[in-house]
Amino acid sequence: MEKLIKILIVDDDEVDRMAVKRSLKSAGVLVEITEAEDCADTLAKLSIDQNYSTAAKLSPPDKSQQLSEVETPEKALPLNQIFDCKFDCVFLDYRLPDGDGLTLVKNVREAGLKVPLIVLTGQGDEQIAVELMKAGASDYIAKGKMSPESLSRSLHNALRVYRAESQAFYASQKLKESEERYRLVLEGVNDGIWDWDLTKNEVYWNDRLLEIIGLVRDQFGSTMDALYSRLHPEDKDGIVRAIAAHLEQAIDYNVEFRLLHSSGAYRHCTSQGKAQRNSQGKALRMAGMISDITDRKLAEDALERERQQLKQIITCVPVAMAMFDTQMRYLANSHKWLTQFNFEWQSLTNLSHYELFPDTPNRWKMMYQEVLKGEVVSVSEDAWERADGSVMYLRWAAHPWYDPDGKVGGIVMVADKINELVEARETALKASQVKSQFLANMSHEIRTPMNGVLGMAQLLLRAPLEPKQRESAQTIYRSAEHLLSVINDILDFSKIEAGEMRLEKADFDLDSCLESVIEMVAPLAEEKNLELDFLIDSAVPKKLVGDSGRLKQILLNLTGNAIKFTDRGQVLVHVSVKRGDRLADGRQQENLLFSVRDTGIGISPEGQTKLFQSFSQVDASPTRAYGGTGLGLAICKQLVEMMGGAIGVRSLLDGGSTFWFAVPLEKQLQVEPQTAELALKKLLVVSASALRRAAVRSLAQSWGARCYEAETAAAALTWLQNANSSIPGHSELGEKCCDAVLVDLQMPDLDAEEFGQKVRSIQSVNLLIAMTALREQPKAEALCSVGFSGYLIEPVRPSGLLEALRAGVKRRGEFESLEAANTCKLPGVNSQYVAPNSPSSLRILLAEDHPINQQVIVEQLAALGYDADCAANGQEALDLLAEKGYDLVLMDCQMPVLDGYATAQKLREREKGDRHTFVIALTAHAMPGEREKCLAAGMDDYLSKPVDLDALAVALKKYESQNVEFKNKYGVKSINLAENPQLETNYPEVLEAAKPVAVPAPRAIALQAWEHADCDGLFDKSRLEQLGRVNIKLPERLLQAFVGNAQADVAAAKIAAEAKDWQTVEYQAHRLKGTSANVGVALMSDLAAQLEHQARGFQSQSAASGLSTIEVVENILASLSSHLARVQEFVETRMFG
Template sequence: MEEIIRILVVEDDEVDRMAVGRALKKAGIPVEMSAAIDCTSAIATLKQQNFDCVLLDYRLPDGDGLTLVQEIRNAGIKIPLVVLTGQGDEQIAVDLMKSGASDYLPKSKVSPQTLSRSLSNAVRIYRAEREAALATQRLRESEERYRLVLEGSNDGIWDWDLDTKEIYCNDRIYEMIGLPATGANLTYPLFLKRLHPSDRPRIRRAVVAHLQESAKLEVEFRLLHTSGEYRYCIARGKAQRGTQGQPFRVSGVISDITQRKRAEESLRFLAEASTLLSASLDYQTTLENLAKLAVPRLADWCAIDVVELDLSYRRLAAAHINPEQEELIWELQRRYPAQGNENYGYSKVLRTGNSDASFEVSEDLLTSMAIDHLHLSLLRKLKIKSYICVPLRVGSETLGSILFVSSESGRRYTKTDLELAEDLARRAALATENARLYREAQEAEARLEVQNKMLAQRNLQLLEAARLKSQFLATMSHELRTPMNSILGFSQMLLRQRHNPLKPQQIDMIERILNNGKHLLALINDILDLSKIDAGRMELKLEDLNLAKLVIATTNELRSLADEKNLALHVQADLHNPNAINDGVRLRQILVNLLSNAIKFTEIGSVHVEMRETSPEQLELTVKDTGIGIAPDNLEHIFEEFRQVDQTLAKKYSGTGLGLAITKSLVQLMQGSITVESQLNQGSTFRIQLPRQVEASVSNLNPKLNHRTQLGASTLDSSSLPQALKDSKTPKLLY
């Protein structure tokens, strides 16, 4: 189906409009006609609707065809205009064509053929021009997008003519080299000269392989900038070939990857530096190796200075890319050591703790740094172009500084280089601090080892003294008990004899001798028991016994003491199973110690004794009184040997102060435990947990002796010293 052509006919004569329609119909052109009768309506219609062509009469009610053509073109309406006129004036035709008419056709020559030909040509030309304009617009847009892409990518474009050897480059490539874009003429040989010497052979091989073997052309290289610095670049290209496959030009792009390469190199450098810094705890060797690592990776020469204990500065390490120049670094420091008030370099860094850098060292700056002509001469010999000096800081303390200098390479440091140097300095400072702490720890460990040996020796002496004390007490107890038994025996005989009755005064004196003798014998027995416990010679004689009978009988033995003080003494031993295996004598001794203390320290009230079963295999003995009680601060010391919690009580209440210590040791020997609950003036409660059956295999173990044995065999650390001294059995008064 043919495309319908939409036509606007501008004609005020309806007959002429109909004639045009008949002619187009006879010509076989599928059209869709619209009509306008004057210029005004024609302009309005064209602004509102789209048409493929306009047929207009030269004579119109409100103007002529020339005016209408001009108005249409001035309005920016682009559409084919065919003018029909009854006049054959050539000048009119010329004016119409100049004003923008597509064709001019006298009405006398209008026929289906001429009208069809004029209309078709006008529409065809218009459509061709429109498509060309659209293509041009798309081309412009494409070129603009391409330009924006290139500018955004920051890449350089190159086009190499293999015949002339000339290389076309855009401005970006000249920026990479540091040359002005105007007047520059880059050739392949000149490009090769700009390459780093070690990269040239590889680039030549890559280009030849691409031209001869169609290998992929993608290479990295270093390109010399006019500043003397090498820039890292990557080039990609593709050859254009003739019909025979021979290359005649190569086009491509160059990307500046300096930042990426330096970032990668920085990461590798920091990784190597971290490995080096952690490889040794000798900080001087570590920093010397660090200076060597920094050259030439980060600097042409490097110097490391540290702060001494007297706050003076000392150069610890130096390295130079040229070993012959390294002596200059040391000479500079020897001749002109930092005074601490300089406003540049490591002196400023060590004084302030902040980094100092000059990315471009001018002659004026060198002159301002120099103290005299010799100093300036040495600085010039070192060819300082750029420098960075960073502190070795740990917390708020500055341990030293690292100076990085660019000289022969011509490198100009940047803020990125400063950040890298500061990162490296932080790692070096931590390594230095760790090495210092390690050295101090070794020294402290050596001192501690000496102290340990002294403490171990002292501990052995204390153990030997304790052993001798126990041996002495055991011997003396036996020696004292023999004459004491005689004194007690003769006293009892005197009181019981009936042949020569004694006077009351004599009886009183003998009873005093007997009572004091019994008291002294009890003290001797306590001391003997304590010495046995300390020496580990206390043994339990296990037997089957009735606990209920033992508790009741022992309590009744002491009832007279309670009666003397008008105290109520209660005993309860309702056991489901009263049988047990234990040492009856020592169990009675425990109860006597607790019960006698309860009666002694209770003036008003009562004392309660209870034996009960907490489980089929566990028993609990409780002695509770309403006496004076114990202060909370003294509870933890109540079971210590020779400890009396309140010295004022020693004057009021008699006692050796050994009863509770012996009681606790006996309870532990029976595989039990003892606890106390008490408040001042509200009485005390002692609870003993015991197994129903004491095992014979462990009945003779002495936890206190085991502790002392382990103490003597082990090495003390500094934190265990106070406890070790505490464990020495220095005599104290005990409650």
């Protein structure tokens, strides 16, 4: 198909324009005609600037190949515009209204446009035709001779020339681009280029090659001889042969040589090249490149020298050292290594370490792998049991070494045989033990007569003596007592060193232990006018198992030191607890934290390094202000560590000190019922000392009473008056505003007698107790005759406070026993709570899939005064929350359909900040990070299963507002231990537990079945007792329901295990673990946890099959079935008589 030709006809005569169009059509040319009448119109249609001085600035059309611009004198068009005009040809009249055709032709060409121009004229002047052709016209046609044939012929000739020129132009441009790219490549590689024309024996060298040699072009010839002449004599023949081999036999040309630089030095170079051959295979030319590798060569040589030097150093170093690669093959080793391991005069290079030492322990091989990952391993003492039965003691270390790329290249190991040192140490230890044994015997022999001296001195002091004689007898007694203390320290220390110190393991009462400490140190504190306080958090269990004597010894030492080194201020002994692990015999282990904080002289960082060391003191100078043997803290450290605990100190010079120790102690399994206590509900303590208020409050809480505080007498009276005037029936306190008021007589500006009269005027106050120092006892006794019910000697101690309250009640004739139904204590339980006055308004939703767990928690909530709805999965919980709305959700983390984590996240997304429903997580997982995972999912708090009643109460009361509203109304604040730096503790949950809360007091139940049954640790008796606090029949009901549910869970787990459906096994085991712990079947809970762990591990393996796998799971399932049968038998035959 013929291509359409676009033509521009320029003529001011319309008749002439029509004539041209008719002629073209008559000639059969397929054209598209555009018309113009003058020069200006023509230039516009050709997109040329009307000023003719510059080319039009056109946007280039979208072409697949863009050409760079070409320059023309003063004017320029984009290259694509030179030939890519929108017209294929222009027919123009010579004479136009605003100019002539010659000028127009010149303007178009000057603008750089190459479009064909055919001039039509009525004149036949040949001179004009010549001028037009010179100016750039493609042809010239006289109008009188114009015919369709002439027009067609002229048009096609012009187009043919135009196309040829455009093709040549584009080819030229592409050649220039190719040459430019080749030039850029050659310059970019930074290599010397040579091109040898074998037919002419001429060589082209580029500038970079001349730079490598250090010459300019005029100094270097254009033949290969110029290159050969600068080759190192040792390299020349080889290079000539390599080039000849390539030209003649087409062998690859890739060589390395040294090239003489103009400076006289040789440069290391590599060269590659390839020949171009004709059809017969004869080489016509050969080209290649030369690279300067001098810097690399020098670096390689330096590295090799360093390696050789390192090898020499390792060989000569006077320790046993070896260097290995990543496969533990020897690269280098010292002579000492050979002699130490009996390889003298042998070469170990490239030999395998494991082949030389086949008895290498596996633990060492694992350590070597860690070193190959970049770790550093250092072992101060290691015993290597050799294959021949001997033992080699080594002190060794291993470090990775790195290659130039920064990767681990292997291991450098240093090992030192220390058999002689170990033997010498053992000998020294034996000698020390002999010495310590002798010292222990001698101390014992000395202590016996010292006891006689002390006894006789005491008898002498009771006899009537003259003042001088009494003073002498007192001096004898004090000196003998001090000497006995020193001897006791030496005896204890020698026993520890000799390995003869044994800790007792017996039941004891923590309160009694602490009170004995108070009795011994209180006089010392009063002598120095120091405030001494003992604060026991209400969550601390009192009935424990351990060595109370050694515990008392540690506390006496730390408290005595605190008093000794404090001249003014206060000393606080604080006891807190963190729940520990359950032991195999069913006992619950508790981690007790004791801290002794003082405001004394403090200890510098340098001095702290001397603490806990034998015979060491911070100030050991002869002029020191404080005496002592320097053994006390060392003995404390040894005793604490023997108990399985830790001890430490925090101190600032002139800023006081805190000595702390933490020890694990077991709770007693069965506790005898305590003696009757006072039926007190509400106490108000008035003291300027936050520590003293905290001590009273903690004790009151542990007896089930609420405690309020006031810092001044005026604040206390205001609170009492406001509380007493509350509207009956609407007061939170009820009929009595306060059962007892305890007032500290050491408050400044206190008129105790006036305060007592004002308190007595408030009829609803039962008891008024004075708290006083021992030296102020007569004053306190006198107050009892003017309205005070009794007095309490500080520091506050449990028995002292109880006795003071008893005495006060006795005076008023209002003694009551705690054996009443709602105040009697359950054996073994030290509850801090009292029964709620009314049901809570808190709306609670329990999301828990297991019915037994639902029953347990609902019963616990009911006992605490709360009602709850239940949801069996996360989706059901979300539906109920959307329907009813709740204040708080107890959320099980492992549920079907939607687990607790996803449920909490969806709840938070739904609320979007408009409201916030409190969510407390319930999970049987005790893994590190579980609490953080729950909080990250949007939950507010965390409780572990089985849910502890006291912990549940503490968690729920955070979200109760009744007490807060009451306190705001009356201006009475509760103690917040966290706000007082002196009461700092490591267990924030204990601080939370110290706030007032109303939850049920425990009920007494008979658990003779648990006491006498031979359960071998099957049951967690403390858990069952706790459930009995909620409801006396609850353990029985739960265990009966548990048997049926557990049988279904075990059966489902067996079926899933046979099908190797480990996900289902894990789910069933998790359910069984939680419910077993919840109802107190401890052994089954432990076994279910093992099964859960196994199933989770099998899921992560590519295939969980094989005899060992089946045996492990079958054994666990068989044990579960066996224990479940025991539970069923116990429930059916012996439970509750």
